[in-house]
Amino acid sequence: MKRGGGTDGTADPLGTAGRSGRSGTVGKDADGPExxxxxxxxxxxxxxxxxxFEYLAAFTESRRWCRFDGPYAVPGNPLAECLDPGLDLARYVEPAPGQPGLWCPWRLSDGGHALVPVFEPALGEGSPPEEAASWLTYLCDHFLRTGAMAGRHSGDRARWFGGFGFDHVLDGAAVVCSELSGRLTLIEMSANSVSVQPLAS
Structure with missing residues (x-):
């Protein structure tokens, strides 16, 4: 089992030294992450x-680390996964290939009629607007839209996505606020196309 090291030379079991919160994104605040x-x-x-719904709930609620089964793999019990004695901790702190971070800031809502952003202070500092927008694009492009990437490979489709339609259209918006600067950013999704723009604060 591989383990990371702390910046002071002490053991760092999860290899989190030099990282911040859920995504490892560091803001401009000298006292800590934005x-x-x-x-x-x-x-x-x-x-x-x-x-x-079943697959995407497991995907969005689990840590998106570099699993040996590939970026689409989901654990049977996300809350118990970190207790596995055989867990490769060096890979556990690295996002899966192509994914924007270790945690997806979007959850399913209204019985599958919507995606909503989440903010969980106990798990970190939240996602900056660029990362939240990247995750929204990832969910759409890989799992939801016509021609989604997850449906292009027969092996992945048979294993994870047999009941997927790849026929969804996403429309909506979210606003991200920096608690440090008060900066507001609009994330807009229109017919599966994402845009990000600053708002006057």
Whole structure:
């Protein structure tokens, strides 16, 4: 089992030295990482099927680390995964290839009719706007839209995505606020296209 090291030479079991919160994103505050709050809603049309809801709930609620089974793998019990004595801690602190960070800041809502952003202070400082937008794009491009990447490989499709329709359109918006500077940023999703723009604060 591999382990990281702390900046002072002491053991750092999760290899988190030099990282901050959920994503490892460091803000401009000299006293610590910049923190963000996010509110909004993105509608999913048509609503998610049962198979899509089950998989995406597990995906968005689990730590998105570099698993040996690939970036689409989801654990049976996300809360117990870190207790596995065989866990490779060096890989546990690295995001899965192509994914924006270790935690997805979006959750399913309204029985699969929407995606909503989450802010969980106990788990870190929240996602900066660029990362939140990147995750929204990832969910859409890999799992939801017509021609989504997860449906292009027969092996992955048979294992994880047999009940997926890859036929959804996403529309909505969210606003991210920096608690350090008060800076507001709008994330807008229109017909599966994401844009990010600053707002006057």
């Amino acid at each position: 923190s963000f709050r996010i509110v909004g809603r993105v509608l999913v049309d048509p609503p998610l099927r049962a198979e899509e």
